[in-house]
Amino acid sequence: MRHVEQITSSGQGLFTCIGCEERLTFRNGAKMRAHFAHKSGSKCSGETALHKYAKLIVAVFKRITLPQLCVEFDGSRDLVFPSKEVLLDSVELELPEADFQPDAMVMVRGERRAIEFKVFHAVDDAKREKVARADCPMVEVDLLRIPWRKLGLEELDRQILHDAPRTWIHHPVQAAARVRLEGRVAAERKKKAGQLRWHILERPQNPKIDREWVEDVKADLTSAKLEGFVGRLTGFGHWFTVPPILWQAALLHAHLFKPSVQFTPGSPLKLSGKWDSRHLSSCIPGWMVRNDLKPYPKDKLEAAGLTSQIYASAEWAAIDYLWGLTKDEKLFRFVKAEETFYVAEDVHRRIHNRHDLESAVVRILDGAFTPDADAFARRWMRRYEAEGSTPWAIAGEGGETFTLLRERISALSRMTHTYLDHPIVHDLCGLPIEKWRDDLKQSREERDRKAQEKLAVAKAGRRKKFMEAATQALKDEALAWLDSKFVEGVPILEWASESDDRYWKGFEQIDRAETAKKQRVVAAALVEDLRKRLTSASNAAFRDPARSRLFLHSTHPKIGGRRPIDACETEGNLRLVLGLLPKP
Incomplete structure (x- = not known):
């Protein structure tokens, strides 16, 4: 068995395919790499050869x-x-x-x-x-x-x-x-499931509690007698870093107390979160809600012995708590068509009236510098007897009795606004402000006395200056003018002394009187000159002083029965009288 790389020419022997055992041709061209080729029409793909070669090569090298x-x-x-x-x-x-x-x-x-x-x-x-x-x-x-x-x-x-x-x-x-892997995976699953269960249900929480917030909310809920509605058992407490009494207090304070106090009864109070009515838990402070929980897959929860319903969410915990207060305590009502909670109208009215009344009493006591006003106001609400009942009960019932009590308290409240000088109230409604009320009355009397003294001094000063001004302007006529001149039915000296405004208006009267006097003086001088001219003309016409005096001082029918000397008031009258003199 030889590879084509081991062959340099076709003369090295006959070549047979190990796959199909057909004769092969060795080819080694200039453009193609050396290779064996089957004859034309062969059906051999070469894969069988590769298969046999692989088996043979393992047998030859004996390693793999x-x-x-x-x-x-x-x-x-x-x-x-x-x-x-x-x-x-x-x-x-x-x-x-x-x-x-x-x-x-x-x-x-x-x-x-x-x-x-x-x-x-x-x-x-x-x-x-x-x-x-x-x-x-x-x-x-x-x-x-x-x-x-x-x-x-x-x-x-x-x-x-x-x-x-x-x-x-x-x-x-x-x-x-x-099997070992499955066992290990199962053990790891069990361990992780236990860890997850511990993480969800038992992991210790050490939140940084806002003590000031706790005290404020506790005081508000206590004042409205709502503290008994928090700290209820729940299956969803794992969503919070604090006990139920705190996160439930946050919900009750945000969804019941605050809106009931803020809004006047009469309009529906719809529960809503920071963003909308679908996020009721958003009002719970962030330090109360766990941020280390997330939506775990259903299979992981089941492995930990939990269900999606048990695990739920912080929002579901809020809804479950509010639903309990709706169904059992009737603090809220649920409108199914809207899928929305509303504050019950009678609860809204009771909380609003009681808080409004108690807050008004606190403001009165603070205005009267009463120590520990909040504590006294709480006691007063529950112990003071008004119309055979307590303010707490009256405010809860509402109606005319509450309206009358609220008006009495409003009158006291207005009295504490000392800068407005509201009337001093004698009905103190059992509040320990009698000494303060008496001190206020005394201080007002002293203030009024000093004010009257100051007014009297100012009046005397205005009177003196007004007389001086009148004397300077009118001279010998001043006293007669002061005695005879009346304004608004009051002698002008008294009238002008009453206030600065009248004082300056009185000066206008002096100016007019002085002008009138000057006009009279000028007119008298003019008449005197006319009379002198008439007398001179009369003396010249009669050439007898006695007859001239008789003419001047005797009535004459042509001048309306007046004496010529008296009728000579104007140039026209002078010419008329001169026409009565005898011609030379």
Whole structure:
């Protein structure tokens, strides 16, 4: 048996195909590599030759590389033994074994191994069963994947013996190895399932608790008597880092207390998360919710002894808690058509009225500087007797009695706004602010007294300055004008002294009086001049002072029965009177 690489010319002998035993022609052209060729019309594909060559080469070299043996189960893989080149004690070709016949049966350190070369077909299922029944180790070498026509002699041998893909068809230790792997996988599964169960249900949680938040929420729920609705048993506590009393308090505070306090009764209160009504658990502070849980596959949960319904989610835990308060306590109502929770109307009203009343009392006590106002307000709500009941009960019932009580408290609240001077209230509704109320009253009286004194001083100052201004402007007429001038039915001196506004308006009256006086003086001077001119003309006309005086001071019918001296008030009147004098 010779490879074409061992031939240099056709004269080296006759060449026969080991596959079909037909005569071959050696060709070694300038453009093509050396090769053997069948005669025209031959049906030989060469694969049979490759198959026989592979068997013969194993027999010649008596060595082969056996593949590694691995077993796999459910994603896990074990290496039974690695790939290894072995020397063969013996090689027997086409030797029947039990009810099958391998291409080669070899002995390795006294142990048999069957070799199959895959050239045409792989080992079929029937043969696999026979090999398994015989419990004979068998390796299949895949020669279909190698470009054997293009390989040199050494490369082809190396592919057949060592490098071509090969797998175990059967190995006696394979079943036991698989059983061991399955056992290990099962043990690992059980361990992981236990770890997962411990992680979900038992892992210790050490959150950084916001103590200020806890105190504030506790105070709010206690003030509304809602603290008894938290800390309920639940099957979904594994979703939180804190006990149920805290995360349930967060839900109750966000979905019941806060909206009931914020919104006036009358409008429906729809429960909603931070984003929408589908995320009711979003109001729970982040430090309360575990971030180390995730949506685990159903099979992993079942392996851990849990179900999807038991595992659920933080959102389902919130819904389950709220549903319990809806069904058992009637704090909420559920509208199936909307798949939405609403705060029960009567619960909304009770919480709002009670919080509103108690908050108003706290503000009053704070305004009156009462120590520990919050604690006193809580006691007052439950102990003070009003109309035969307590404020707590009255606020819960609502109605006219509550409205009247709220008005009484509002009056006290307004009184604490000292900067607005609301009326002093005598009905203190049992609040310990009597001393503060009396001090407020006294301080107002003292303030009013000082204000009156200040007003009196200011009034006296305005009175003095106004008199001085009137005297300066009107001189000898000032006192008469002050006594005779009235504004709004009040003497002008008193009227102008009452306020700065009146004071300055009074100056306008002085200015007008001064102007009138000046006008009178000017008019009197004009009349005096006219009378002098008339007297001079009369003396000249009568040439007798006595007759002239008689004319001037006697009534005359042509001037309306007036005396000429009196009628001489204007230039026109002067000309009229001059016309009455005798002509020379």
